[in-house]
Amino acid sequence: MRRVFCFLCCALFFCFLMTSQADSEETNTLNMSRQTKRCLDCHENASPGIVEDWRASLHSATTPKMALAKERLTRRMSADSVKENLGDVIVGCYECHSLNTDKHQDSFNHFGLKINVVVSPQDCSICHPSEVKEYVPSKKGYAFSNLEKNPVYKTLVKTVISQKAIKDEKVEMLEESDHTKMDTCYGCHGTEVKVDGLKKVFSGPLILNVPNLINWPNQGVGRINPDGSQGSCAACHPRHSFSIDIARKPYTCAQCHLEPDVPAWNVYKESKHANIYSSKFIYWNFKEVPWVLGKDFMTPTCAACHNSLIVTPKNKVIAERTHDFGARLWVRIFGLIYSHAQPAKGETYIIKNKDGLPMPTDFITNPASEYLINRDEQSARKKGMMNLCIACHSTGWVENHFVKLDSTIAETDKMVLNATLLLTDAWGKNLADKTNPFDEVIEHKWITQWLFYANSIRYASAMTGAPDYAAFKNGWWEMTKNLTAMEDWIKVHKNK
């Protein structure tokens, strides 16, 4: 009997310790590689924040073999096997920063070890190949190239972020800098990280020779890495905790998908979904795999609808995991002049519309259909999304919601077309010059019509409600006011 008490007390004490210590304090050193031990010896002092972040991660407490032993739904590794030397040690500094060094231009000799500064999707794919295979060819994977290789976008970028000079009372465009590219568009889209030899850095008492990275730091989703690969897993799984709960929280997506041009986060925040999320998230579990609707969480975050593996409390799969974030979408509602069917491929710069431009529609709404998914694919994806909604809403509710969305998309496209007609009129009357369609007052108004306002309304309609956003914030009020202001601008400039 005493032993039973003893056991119970110990068990209780242990449980108590577990709950009061959110993270284990000591790294499990049992299965740590010799090289990672060496890394930690210095970096514990040189960069303690990185080390502690990693210590709180699953990587520091798991070997690939342990991860491989899990059943399909609960598995976090998609590889079937890993090389012997990696399987039995926890996933430490060296295990990730020493992969594919031959391909890495940022590889360097660091106290006798060959180390890459940047860990790329190609490296992560050793253990997580499915995720990388989905991500890399997607629009996100191509986010850098889709901006850089599309002359229309390049012109918009240059017009906005280039240095300017004033000459004869006129604003003149100069060049844009790489630094400002990193601060703005390429901060989200990703930069092309290059290596320009080695440079000396002073690290405490030491002088080190390290790769001189250009266009770095950057964690944009389509980053071109020094091993030639594209993408950045750290964009959504930041730093060294690689935490799935961070990726599932909406703040991750909100880094780039926010007002005024991609207001997914702002619209979500106003919705009923977010009302419940914000009120209740502290009681929810964002760590479990698979993610159980109704047990782990009650309302969706971005991840739930767009990429996570979701199951019912009875373990029935509602949606399979995907790291192609457009895979569940049938229509593209932002970023371009008019809405259109999702592009068939991640490389959107290959599209050619009727005007010969790499844009998914022409100037008056006609789609470049051969580069876009067809109606069957659209229907299939829409049905998949409806299946997610139906887990919490009645079928009639869901059907009505999507009929409304279709109507909103059509109406906003017309409101953009109205702005295009006024702009064309101004061009026709020589009140503005169409050479660069992005650099004059009336052209700025036209841009806001599609890039800010039509987008916002479509998001508000799609994501189940942000009525004030669609009305007065960045919605119908602004769209209507903008048309009136364009009309007024034409009138004032015509009569001069």
Place this chain on the structure above:
Amino acid sequence: MRRVFCFLCCALFFCFLMTSQADSEETNTLNMSRQTKRCLDCHENASPGIVEDWRASLHSATTPKMALAKERLTRRMSADSVKENLGDVIVGCYECHSLNTDKHQDSFNHFGLKINVVVSPQDCSICHPSEVKEYVPSKKGYAFSNLEKNPVYKTLVKTVISQKAIKDEKVEMLEESDHTKMDTCYGCHGTEVKVDGLKKVFSGPLILNVPNLINWPNQGVGRINPDGSQGSCAACHPRHSFSIDIARKPYTCAQCHLEPDVPAWNVYKESKHANIYSSKFIYWNFKEVPWVLGKDFMTPTCAACHNSLIVTPKNKVIAERTHDFGARLWVRIFGLIYSHAQPAKGETYIIKNKDGLPMPTDFITNPASEYLINRDEQSARKKGMMNLCIACHSTGWVENHFVKLDSTIAETDKMVLNATLLLTDAWGKNLADKTNPFDEVIEHKWITQWLFYANSIRYASAMTGAPDYAAFKNGWWEMTKNLTAMEDWIKVHKNK
């Protein structure tokens, strides 16, 4: 002694279990009605999100009889009794979705049971009559009708959200769609939900005949329901958890009361109150009834000042519960051209001002006093609000605060009047056409003066501080800039 240990250990283990399980996992099926059991049999698979949400609710763990047994301050039911058939079973699907079916046009035969799709305030009033009696005749209850039956508002709505066309270089108004009404104004104000017979839906392997609801889904506060009642309890007590802690969190009110036109949430977020709330809410208790100031929470959320039952740690009532959210307010500071005493009745469309319009003031600030509460009622309500403030602030502090608010209200009204004078001047000179006062460039400027900026400043003053909001964000900077822009617009258009 051993029995004492045994008891202690068991107690500890039990406590531990309680803290680690936020919500009970299994629904209490003991007192579940036969009909609700049938609902769950299917819906656990067909819509697991709804079922789990309900399982986490108090409704799933309480019978009306249990709820009625509580003492006055702790009671959550306001009915004195309920019909025998409802009293002894937990509040399940059938108990709410089967009420007053004769009045419900959305009632249908669902596997042999008569089910309403929409649960209305009239249905909720079976157990919660006081709440419904306060809510329904309030401005919130009339939110749909106050928009729909007021020709001035209707013109503003139509001007903003109607489709447009470009004709002879001019913007022309077409019709507005029901879908866009739902996406915008009526998203918050509520729609008129109608039933157009039955329609077939495909639910997994089944084909069901369900009511074909029009203007649905919607959870606007003044929704007209298919039983003829008005209001939506789900606007603030969302989905099937009916959670009081969601309603008490500011994200609930923030769905509709946010910038630019009703910036209560934005102003609150910048305030000292919200600084403390945001820093500390994870340690507070939003579930207790009554809500104990200083124990359960330290600074107010919207609910604390505007509707909750608040008591001191010694159980002295500081404020009684109300579901008329204007009941504690004496002055109306948003939504209209000038501030004014609160309307005497919830139906504001019955008001007539000196100009014969259904507006609480005329065009130059004079109130339509006979439709507004009188000075005595204003004083009484203000005193009640001061009583709330005094629970945490000294009397001198509170008095000064409200003197400042009065001054801010007077100053902002004058700044709007300045804009009105400039607009009248433009109309007088035929630079703009007063037929529709909402559709020209200078009229848009005039609208923002009262609908966005004067409102924002008054909120910032009333809710103890959002200095930057009142200064540069949507406040004095914008108000002053706007007058200057109106002056400039007149000058430019006059000289053409």
Place this chain on the structure above:
Amino acid sequence: MRRVFCFLCCALFFCFLMTSQADSEETNTLNMSRQTKRCLDCHENASPGIVEDWRASLHSATTPKMALAKERLTRRMSADSVKENLGDVIVGCYECHSLNTDKHQDSFNHFGLKINVVVSPQDCSICHPSEVKEYVPSKKGYAFSNLEKNPVYKTLVKTVISQKAIKDEKVEMLEESDHTKMDTCYGCHGTEVKVDGLKKVFSGPLILNVPNLINWPNQGVGRINPDGSQGSCAACHPRHSFSIDIARKPYTCAQCHLEPDVPAWNVYKESKHANIYSSKFIYWNFKEVPWVLGKDFMTPTCAACHNSLIVTPKNKVIAERTHDFGARLWVRIFGLIYSHAQPAKGETYIIKNKDGLPMPTDFITNPASEYLINRDEQSARKKGMMNLCIACHSTGWVENHFVKLDSTIAETDKMVLNATLLLTDAWGKNLADKTNPFDEVIEHKWITQWLFYANSIRYASAMTGAPDYAAFKNGWWEMTKNLTAMEDWIKVHKNK
């Protein structure tokens, strides 16, 4: 053996109680002063919110002698000793509200005790002298005077917040009110709190004579207090909990440092730092002194980079505590026309630039160098900040980051200079009048260029990323659009 069990069980039970009760329920009355006991007797009923807030504070559970006994890094008191009468009692109402009564114009006889309404930094310095010594002479300490005694700022303030009238179709400036000053600029900067004799207040059944405070309530950072001192500790350590975890949360700084003019908070919210903070803060510890990077928190909040004492898990100091919030900064990136080296002193109104104005640069970017810190001091501070970054980022990463920031600062200054050139052009052509540089349409555009947009971009670059903020939100898009609009405005007005 039984005693061991007994001890274990009791210990467990105690631990459990501690975790389930966030705050102790009963004030420790053992060491409470006789006077504070008297305060509580009434105020427990008269202002229970204040009393409970204090009961949850460390002040209510600590005597100065206990606080003095801690070792350097863990100490929260910076005094070496306190007077005998204060040392042995907990820090209650009377202990703070009865200090230096001879200096306090707001001192009054309150039921036989001499009580000050306002507790000033001078009073707090009895126990916390280092904090006050750092704070008071800093820019924050001088925030009131730096606004009030600088004629350029005064003109801007007056132009923005003064009442206006319309006369002959023109906007005319009248006076600004003290109430609106409190609502806006002086809400953050602080007011000058004065005492105008006594006034009667009705407090429940009692009539009290209390000091009649003018420009009160206010918690602005540079408040002038009724004892002649400047500053308000309550600005960041609000109300009666004096909670260090509130001060360390970003919502505290966000009360004043937010868009559009000081968008530190908005930029932080979009950053990777905040992505991690928002996802994880509920698991972090904001109460410990010193604050341990990697244990207590993983990513910085404002306080971590700008003022907290930060140590590594091995207790190595990364940054010492400071309450001069500019002490770690080398360049000033907001609030003025062009960026410049940090002012050498907190009193910035003493600066004189080449034009003879109290501004740190002249109208075309030249710094008033003798009033600013020199290059050596700039380098030293920058190095200190880099040292903080290096705790979590590689040296190469950090160096690149600051090179980019320098580039961003130079580019944004040029973009502001472009706006200045256009404005000067408009003045030269008599299209606008330079007498007041803040009150015409083109001048408003010029102000937004530096006060809103250039600032926003610099913040976004400095605080490791808010790409959309720097691009479309309040950044390059707006800066470029603004120059184009200024050019257009000149063209339209020239031709009239």
